[in-house]
Amino acid sequence: MQPHENTGHPRRWAILGVLVISLLVVVLDNTILNVALRTLADPVHGLGASQGELEWAINSYTLVFAGLLFTFGVLGDRAGRKRFLLVGLVLFGLSSLLSAYAQSPAQLIGARALMGVGGAAIMPVTLSIISNVFDPRERGRAIGVWAGAVGLAVAIGPILGGALLEHYWWGSVFLINVPVVAVGVVLVALLVPESRDPDPGRVDVLGVLLSVVGLVALTYGIIDGGEHGFGRPLVWVSILGGLAVLTWFVLLELRSDHPSLDVRLFRVPRFAAPVALVGLVFFAAMGVMFFSSFYLQLVRGYTPLQTGLLFLPFAAAQLVFAPRSAAMVRRYGGRAVAAVGLALTSVALAAFAFIDAGTPIWVVLVVFLLQGIGMANIMPPATESIMSALPREKAGVGSAVSNTVRQVAGALGVAVLGSVLSAVYRDDVAPALRGLPAGAHEAASESISGAYAAAGQLGPGGPTLVTAANDAFVSAMHWAAALSAAVAVLGFVVVLRWMPGRALDRVAGAPAASEPELAGTA
Template identity: 40%
Template sequence: MKENYSKVYRHRWWTLAVIAISVLVVVLDSTIVNIALPTLQREMNTTQSELQWIINSYILVFGSLMLTTGSLGDRFGRKRLLQAGICIFAGASAAAAFASTGGWLILWRAVMGIGGAMILPSTLAIITSVFPENERGRAIGLWAGLNGIGIALGPILGGLIIDKLDWHWIFLINLPVAAVAIISGFFLIPDSKDSHPRKIDIPGTLFSAVGLAGLTYGLIQSGRDGWSDTLVIVSFISAAVFFTLFILWERRTAHPVIELSFFKNRRFSAGVGAVCLMALAMTGVSFGLTLYMQFVQQYTALETGIRFIPLAAGVMLGSGTSHRMVSRFGTTWIVVSGFIGAAVMAGLASLWKTDTPYWNIGVILSGFGFFLGYIAAPATTAVMSSLSGDRAGIGSAMNTVGRMISGSIGIAVVGSILSEVYSTSFREAVALTAGIPAAITEVAGDSVGAAVVAAQLLPPETGNIITEIARQSFMDGWQITTLITCGVSVIGAFFIMQFMPARAGK
């Protein structure tokens, strides 16, 4: 037993490297596919609805199964679940690459969501089991930082693939990465699981999966059909019903998916809360940033991807160094400083103009990434260190689910606000401008992207006027969304000051 633990400990950094590759498979795919959507529409003749569900089918399945797969990893073994997830993800990627219609692509993206839901909770749980407590903060910091690198690398790779190859390679690129993760993981990742496995909580698993599916679907559809849409309301009501059933069942069953007593631990609750508030805060910037880069600053997809590098570098630096600051000053003040720093960066971003030079943008993005690293890594460490190693899988799943659901809420709310402010500003400006056709106003008033496309069909003089009005109208919405980010970050700072113990055991 001692010899086995000694081997695991000696190989722990190699294990982390393999974990990073496994995470990269998931993170790269989500960002690459987003970049490729216009190409998929042109080459596959997909409808706008199909484009949305190429993204949303993955998110829906991924979010619905996260708690289930986290619990299964604790019971049957995290290495086993991780490797099976990578195989499913790679197989579905290969099938997606040769999909002949938008419908088939949506199906295989949903299967990829199953694989992704098996991969992510397993990676963080394995890190928790492999690294001793005094090194865990550093390891989780590197894990979070590598996520940031994947987020930046995805748009760059996506831009290169679209420019130099064809859309099939946005999925085929996953295969060699998955192969490396599977082969190296077989030798370098130790298996771990709950030493006293519980019976599978089938009712709790079903209640949580259906509740998460209803909530995720409602958030997805609200961004397209509005909050008052009947199907959106029914989705939210069904989510509330199944979450209520889930909580009532978990309180009475002897083998719950989630022990509700976890939330009595202040570090666990505050850590999950910090991750949720961080996801809410960052959507104000991240949602509009690609639109700002491509339609206002007029960069190509590849140029936009390259310009995300300072953000990723900031996340890597902040996450990678946060453990040292936590050991010196405690979790509370480092996470608080992260939220305050993010608020300042968001406030500065609200001052951007249509012609703001990139050096200004890059500096603010790097600072924003750095402070996000100061939130993400210490908060995640607080969550994972609050639980025993036997329950690391479900802890990791809670951390990921909280971030994903909060991000979806942020996108739905902030996206609606950005769209409403843009449309109002655009129509007010056009009303004061002579010579703009009513049909163009209707189309261009929908979004800055629609305005730029519509402007290209008009005589240059009129097209330039439309483009300039659209860019300025977008900046009106951008200012509001970044100020929302600022406000949520300030709330996050006060929340952590109130509820997060500085160190474990306090």
């Protein structure tokens, strides 16, 4: 074979388009929920969900998703990536129907967990198929398009969700998945070639169970502590128990010859640094996405559609900059591009610590634009570094680790920052709740959504409660934003200290890490 000959699939760009459609439905659903949170908290037009239940509606999906990603990546490599993609799409569509017609927060949380199973079957095989059908010299550009689709879906979700909520009931934000899934199934069946790993690993059942149990216990403790206070023994039993189970999981993976998460990969700097970067960025960003929707809809009074449209600068930045980041990496190196992107992201997240109820809305738009530009220039170099650190036939391993870290970090970001938000809000709003009826006091102390609902029953005293709730929420938002910015700055340190630099200039054709370097890889 001549060195200049392209080894990619003849229909590789059409296949990439199909994979983007499959990916959109997974990412879109996770962000479309953001603008529906206020509606779901409404006891009349929604399900009357508490803030803790809203966090679980997000995290039941992401935790199951993350817990199964690695194993499903291995199963996809073994059973066939196209087959797994089709099964995942069908399951995702069916569970979307269940979510749309849920009658209680508990039913919604359960249906969302089932959606996580479908999403876990879809996400890792999209990157695996990209690595299989594209020549290494084109892989960076293809992953740039893939990452751009992820970022675009993150921003389009709130816009689409807002438009649906403006005209239909809350279940429409899940029902919209069904036609997208139907189109995806047809196109995957027609265009995507079947591929599999010639030497797949075994499935680590105990490892999967330990990871899911540990993450759920840890997240439950964080969310419940934020909602009801950290002074109860149950909270610390859950948190410490979750950490103990996760420690057992790591020790098990170190000894296993078929780990569900090969922690030995983190000895390779070209792999470990970008994975850590992805985790830190999504921890910070997903928590901010959670509270910014409440800020825009309640404190600022925008409708769900207007709130969604305010995310357009973020979407535009992803659309414009993510596909071009591969060229920037070739020119300046992965470390430089990721560092600039992370600096912009850190500034944008820190800006939320200074935004209040009277901040001009154009300032908020500029902040979203900066965050979009920053994240568009973080994900492609990080993802390409992760994927190029592994042999081509082990693509499922790299994509699964990358997406597992992303989802776990996002879930923990929502849990931790949501808990900070709840705790600070509850303390700050407490003086304004003295003398309120028991029902109104409990609802208003739980969340800003509860305060608005209680204010509607208080007559002339309602506006005073709304003002106090807004002030308490903005103060809580400042603390959460400061913490998210600190996490992003930590990511900046990781980039400067450990992220590969000019090594990523060869992104179009960089050789994968050698087998000795990755000894023990599943």
